[in-house]
Amino acid sequence: MAVTLYDVATLAGVSIKTVSNVVNDYAHIRPTTRAKVLAAIDELGYKPNISARSLRLGRTGVIGLAVPELSLSYFAELADAVIRAAERHNLVVLIEQTGGIREREIAMLSSSRLHFTDGLIFSPLGMGSDDAALLDVSYPLVLLGERIFGGPADHVTMRNVEAARAATTHLIGLGRRRIAAFGAHAGEVLGSAALRLQGYREALDEAGIPFDPDLVREAGQWHRLDGARAMHDLLDAGVPFDAVFGFNDTLALGAVRVLQEAGRSIPADVAVIGFDGLDETKYSLPTLSTVDPGRDELAETAVRVLVERIAERDGQLPPREYLSDFTLVERESTAL
Amino acid sequence: MAVTLYDVATLAGVSIKTVSNVVNDYAHIRPTTRAKVLAAIDELGYKPNISARSLRLGRTGVIGLAVPELSLSYFAELADAVIRAAERHNLVVLIEQTGGIREREIAMLSSSRLHFTDGLIFSPLGMGSDDAALLDVSYPLVLLGERIFGGPADHVTMRNVEAARAATTHLIGLGRRRIAAFGAHAGEVLGSAALRLQGYREALDEAGIPFDPDLVREAGQWHRLDGARAMHDLLDAGVPFDAVFGFNDTLALGAVRVLQEAGRSIPADVAVIGFDGLDETKYSLPTLSTVDPGRDELAETAVRVLVERIAERDGQLPPREYLSDFTLVERESTAL
DNA sequence: CGGCAGCGCTGCAACGTTGTAGATTCGTTC
DNA sequence: GAACGAATCTACAACGTTGCAGCGCTGCCG
Numbered sequence: 156m157a158v159t160l161y162d163v164a165t166l167a168g169v170s171i172k173t174v175s176n177v178v179n180d181y182a183h184i185r186p187t188t189r190a191k192v193l194a195a196i197d198e199l200g201y202k203p204n205i206s207a208r209s210l211r212l213g214r215t216g217v218i219g220l221a222v223p224e225l226s227l228s229y230f231a232e233l234a235d236a237v238i239r240a241a242e243r244h245n246l247v248v249l250i251e252q253t254g255g256i257r258e259r260e261i262a263m264l265s266s267s268r269l270h271f272t273d274g275l276i277f278s279p280l281g282m283g284s285d286d287a288a289l290l291d292v293s294y295p296l297v298l299l300g301e302r303i304f305g306g307p308a309d310h311v312t313m314r315n316v317e318a319a320r321a322a323t324t325h326l327i328g329l330g331r332r333r334i335a336a337f338g339a340h341a342g343e344v345l346g347s348a349a350l351r352l353q354g355y356r357e358a359l360d361e362a363g364i365p366f367d368p369d370l371v372r373e374a375g376q377w378h379r380l381d382g383a384r385a386m387h388d389l390l391d392a393g394v395p396f397d398a399v400f401g402f403n404d405t406l407a408l409g410a411v412r413v414l415q416e417a418g419r420s421i422p423a424d425v426a427v428i429g430f431d432g433l434d435e436t437k438y439s440l441p442t443l444s445t446v447d448p449g450r451d452e453l454a455e456t457a458v459r460v461l462v463e464r465i466a467e468r469d470g471q472l473p474p475r476e477y478l479s480d481f482t483l484v485e486r487e488s489t490a491l
Numbered sequence: 492m493a494v495t496l497y498d499v500a501t502l503a504g505v506s507i508k509t510v511s512n513v514v515n516d517y518a519h520i521r522p523t524t525r526a527k528v529l530a531a532i533d534e535l536g537y538k539p540n541i542s543a544r545s546l547r548l549g550r551t552g553v554i555g556l557a558v559p560e561l562s563l564s565y566f567a568e569l570a571d572a573v574i575r576a577a578e579r580h581n582l583v584v585l586i587e588q589t590g591g592i593r594e595r596e597i598a599m600l601s602s603s604r605l606h607f608t609d610g611l612i613f614s615p616l617g618m619g620s621d622d623a624a625l626l627d628v629s630y631p632l633v634l635l636g637e638r639i640f641g642g643p644a645d646h647v648t649m650r651n652v653e654a655a656r657a658a659t660t661h662l663i664g665l666g667r668r669r670i671a672a673f674g675a676h677a678g679e680v681l682g683s684a685a686l687r688l689q690g691y692r693e694a695l696d697e698a699g700i701p702f703d704p705d706l707v708r709e710a711g712q713w714h715r716l717d718g719a720r721a722m723h724d725l726l727d728a729g730v731p732f733d734a735v736f737g738f739n740d741t742l743a744l745g746a747v748r749v750l751q752e753a754g755r756s757i758p759a760d761v762a763v764i765g766f767d768g769l770d771e772t773k774y775s776l777p778t779l780s781t782v783d784p785g786r787d788e789l790a791e792t793a794v795r796v797l798v799e800r801i802a803e804r805d806g807q808l809p810p811r812e813y814l815s816d817f818t819l820v821e822r823e824s825t826a827l
Numbered sequence: 828c829g830g831c832a833g834c835g836c837t838g839c840a841a842c843g844t845t846g847t848a849g850a851t852t853c854g855t856t857c
Numbered sequence: 858g859a860a861c862g863a864a865t866c867t868a869c870a871a872c873g874t875t876g877c878a879g880c881g882c883t884g885c886c887g
Contacts, residue, residue, distance in 0.1 A: 159873055170837050175875060183834055205607035206551060207873035209542035210842050217553075217585065224571060226770055231567035235560060238588055247604050249553065249585045252574055268583050271541035271551075379774035412776040434562055435771075438715035440748040495843055506867045511845060519864050543843035546872050 158201045167195035178203060209271070218246050218461060219272040221263050223255035223280045227378075228433050229403065230278070233299075236454035237276060244462050246273075257281030261289055264296075274461045277308075284345050295464035299457050301347045309464065311457045311477045313448035315347055318481040319354025320361075322400055322428045322446045325483055327362045329426050329491060331398035334359070335370045337385045337410060338377055338402030351402045351430065369394045374406060382409025390417055397425060404429035404436050404445050411439065411488070427488040441487035449479030494537045503531035514539060545607070554582050554797060555608040557599050559591035559616045563714075564769050565739065566614065569635075572790035573612060580798050582609075593617030597625055600632075610797045613644075620681055631800035635793050637683045645800065647793045647813045649784035651683055654817040655690025656697075658736055658764045658782045661819055663698045665762050665827065667734035670695070671706045673721045673746060674713055674738030687738045687766065705730045710742060718745025726753055733761060740765035740772050740781050747775065747824070763824040777823035785815030 160171040160178075167174065169192060176184055177192040195201075209215040220237050222230040234250060241248045249272055253259045260282050269275060274295030282289070287306035290296060296308040301315055326334050336355045340348035352371065359366055372389055374381040382401060386409070389396065399414075401407025407429030411421060419425050421441055429436060432447025456477050496507040496514075503510065505528060512520055513528040531537075545551040556573050558566040570586060577584045585608055589595045596618050605611060610631030618625070623642035626632060632644040637651055662670050672691045676684035688707065695702055708725055710717040718737060722745070725732065735750075737743025743765030747757060755761050757777055765772060768783025792813050 157873090160875095161873080171873090172837060172839095172875080173835085176836085179875080183836085185835065188835080202603050202606050204546070204873050205603075206542050206545035207842090208875080209607075210540070210546050210844085210872090211874045211876085213842075215542060225561065225574070226564075226568045226571045228562075228564065228567070231564070231570075232562045234567075234586070235562045235588065238561070238586060247585050247587065249583050250570070250574060251583065252571065267538055267541075270538050271545075379771075383774070409774060412774060415776050435715075438719070438745060438748060440751050440776075493843090496845095497843080507843090508845080508868080509866060512866085515845080519866090521865065524865080540843050543872090544845080546842090546874085547844045547846085549872080 157204065158199045159204065160201075162199055163192065163195045163201050166199060167192045214273050214465070215271055216246055217249055217272045218458070219249050219251060219269040219275040220278075221251045221253055221260070221269070221275060222278045224252055225250070228405065228435060229431050232434065233278070233450060233454060236451050237458060240451075240455045240458040244458055246458070246462070253280070255280035257283075257286070261286065264289060264292055273465045276457050276461055295461055297457050297461045297464070299453065301345065301350060307474055309460050309474050309477070311453055311460060311479070313453060313479050314481055315350035315448075316354040316357065318430065318446045318448055318483075319351035319400070319402075320358040321354075321481070321483050322430060323355045323358035324361070325444070325485070325489060326398040326400060326426055326428060327358060327364065329398070329422070329489060331426055332364055333367075333370065333396040334364075334398040334400055335372060335389055335394075335396045336400050336402070337372050337382055337406045338374045339371050340375070341373060348402055355400060367394075370396060374402075377403045377406050379405050379409035379412070382406035382411075383413045384409075386410040386413035399425060399427045401427065401429045404431045404433040404443060407443055407445070407488075408435070408439055411441075411443070422487070422489050432482070432484060436484075436486065441490075444486045444489040445484050447482045447484055449481055452479040493540065494535045495540065496537075498535055499528065499531045499537050502535060503528045550609050550801070551607055552582055553585055553608045554794070555585050555587060555605040555611040556614075557587045557589055557596070557605070557611060558614045560588055561586070564741065564771060565767050568770065569614070569786060569790060572787050573794060576787075576791045576794040580794060582794070582798070589616070591616030593619075593622070597622065600625060600628055609801045612793050612797055631797055633793050633797045633800070635789065637681065637686060643810055645796050645810050645813070647789055647796060647815070649789060649815050650817055651686035651784075652690040652693065654766070654782045654784055654819075655687035655736070655738075656694040657690075657817070657819050658766060659691045659694035660697070661780070661821070661825060662734040662736060662762055662764060663694060663700065665734070665758070665825060667762055668700055669703075669706065669732040670700075670734040670736055671708060671725055671730075671732045672736050672738070673708050673718055673742045674710045675707050676711070677709060684738055691736060703730075706732060710738075713739045713742050715741050715745035715748070718742035719749045720745075722746040722749035735761060735763045737763065737765045740767045740769040740779060743779055743781070743824075744771070744775055747777075747779070757824050758826055768818070768820060772820075772822065777826075780822045780825040781820050783818045783820055785817055788815040 160174045163174045164171040174192050177189055225231050238248045253263055260279050276297050276299050278299045291307040298308050298310045301312050339352050343349040372385040374385050399410050407427050411427055414425055421427055429443050429445040432445050436443035436445045496510045499510045500507040510528050513525055561567050574584045589599055596615050612633050612635050614635045627643040634644050634646045637648050675688050679685040708721040710721050735746050743763050747763055750761055757763055765779050765781040768781050772779035772781045
């Protein structure tokens with residue numbers, strides 16, 4: 156059925172190894188031979204069998220990407236960026252969803268479903284620092300996110316603290332003093348929520364604004380609904396506020412919806428800023444100010460680091476950490 | 492480095508074929524032997540080499556999914572659904588992006604990047620009916636979308652005409668008579684745009700409402716920005732209207748934004764309905780009525796059909812077409 | 828002019844797996 | 858107790874590819 160090197164070799168009147176050499180751009184082949192082989196390849200429509208090549212080389216040209224859920228815009232846009240970056244390295248991407256559930260994430264790490272990929276880019280959500288030991292796997296692994304520091308794997312992440320401080324400082328620059336923060340996770344130390352909260356507090360401290368715990372609202376998940384719920388709670392509690400910092404864009408957009416229902420004007424009554432730089436923030440009403448954590452750079456770095464790890468035969472370099480640059484994007488929701 | 496059948500066989504004191512049989516749940520193995528082998532597998536941490544298995548079996552357990560762009564919510568949610576469906580069939584999914592560009596779509600079909608997948612689920616956007624012949628490929632292929640009918644491949648699609656008619660009829664049921672339609676593609680005959688326009692016209696005819704070409708607005712792309720632009724045009728043209736049917740949710744949301752800026756109340760002044768059943772429509776302000784074309788069913792069917800095609804050795808059944816059921820989702824944007 | 832490097836190509840072995848055919852044991856039946 | 862079939866296991870040959878060693882030849886160097 157399928158055309159093999161053997162068929163091409165027969166037609167071209169050479170050995171299969173020569174065909175293989177042509178296919179692999181081996182330098183020392185007479186131009187006439189090369190032409191003959193190429194003609195035969197063309198005539199038969201030969202395509203290399205990747206399984207056989209993988210078996211021989213021990214590499215597949217496939218990398219895995221494990222994210223919580225593609226239907227969350229942030230991860231869809233991240234996957235988009237990772238696929239583009241992988242393409243530049245001639246790799247294809249196999250995507251798995253963990254649902255952000257710790258057990259599924261742990262299972263994924265030793266799953267045979269990903270066993271034939273050359274390496275994995277992993278964006279955990281449910282696993283915590285306690286699970287760091289589980290990341291000591293036998294294949295190249297790059298962590299993308301903020302959940303686990305100091306683990307045994309390379310780690311590509313964003314400047315959460317600095318970016319959150321910049322967002323908060325931006326709100327302070329508008330003259331706001333009662334800034335609500337949405338999306339905190341009680342007890343968390345190293346996750347995005349903790350880091351962004353830290354940035355928020357640093358900005359307040361810097362400006363000499365007292366920290367008010369009533370303004371910090373929990374949200375386990377960071378969906379639109381959670382942002383809406385947090386805003387309802389805040390309004391119901393009667394806590395005065397003149398700005399909101401959503402720990403992600405989706406939370407902020409959920410909050411915006413409730414503010415509008417409640418008749419609060421944005422940004423006149425309440426300035427709002429998000430985090431993630433989602434495409435969507437350009438088109439909401441009002442357009443949403445946000446911090447772009449450098450998603451394309453993150454994806455590009457993650458792929459590059461993974462490729463490097465795959466390339467290094469055994470030289471066990473210690474795990475490294477990479478940080479991307481962020482950009483503050485000012486839009487209508489924080490206009491003066 | 493990696494553990495092979497041979498290593499396990501040596502440790503367990505059996506032949507590699509017996510280990511293979513244990514791994515593949517072959518029935519006739521003495522329980523004691525099975526236990527010995529399983530113990531050895533466990534001790535060594537054996538994982539089958541998928542490349543070798545693929546080479547031997549001619550199948551990889553990987554299917555391809557080619558979509559325009561993951562950062563478009565519709566395709567992100569579609570990919571999510573396809574991955575879940577594939578998981579139920581023990582398949583993993585390799586995702587490629589075409590950008591919806593005809594040339595890239597055509598290249599994808601014969602690309603060696605997807606050559607080692609068992610089959611492809613393909614959602615074309617740029618290719619047209621003229622390109623149908625290009626779909627006659629040598630591997631299992633399932634088309635997901637509406638661009639190409641009567642081609643040589645299986646085709647899973649939605650009831651575009653009926654669903655669009657239902658959406659329009661719903662608006663008419665609210666007493667609206669001047670219903671704008673956003674997202675038309677001039678000259679198109681078989682694409683989603685043409686079919687949804689047809690459904691729109693059928694609903695008008697049924698209700699005895701005259702068709703007014705001024706109410707039909709073109710939009711090459713179906714992004715938020717295009718919806719916003721179309722609404723600006725409509726308002727500038729001074730054409731009176733009391734409802735909008737967006738050929739997808741994103742167009743409708745873009746239109747909503749401009750309507751709000753223009754001070755038109757939704758749904759009092761203008762009722763709005765979209766198409767696609769995006770998650771996002773639950774959280775917009777106002778929440779957006781939409782038609783869910785049965786995305787999960789589409790994904791499930793596409794995977795099932797692909798699996799069937801992969802399974803059939805040679806029996807070339809003629810290509811078939813599958814339709815999913817749609818659901819009208821009524822929300823605030825069309826409330827009475 | 829002997830030696831050596833390089834060209835252009837070939838043949839063989841190996842990557843790790845599973846299908847096939849066959850060997851051996853065991854229990855059952857006549 | 859011989860014959861037979863089923864259970865249990867093994868040996869061998871693929872699947873299609875690439876690394877390695879090596880073929881005969883040419884050209885260059887000292």
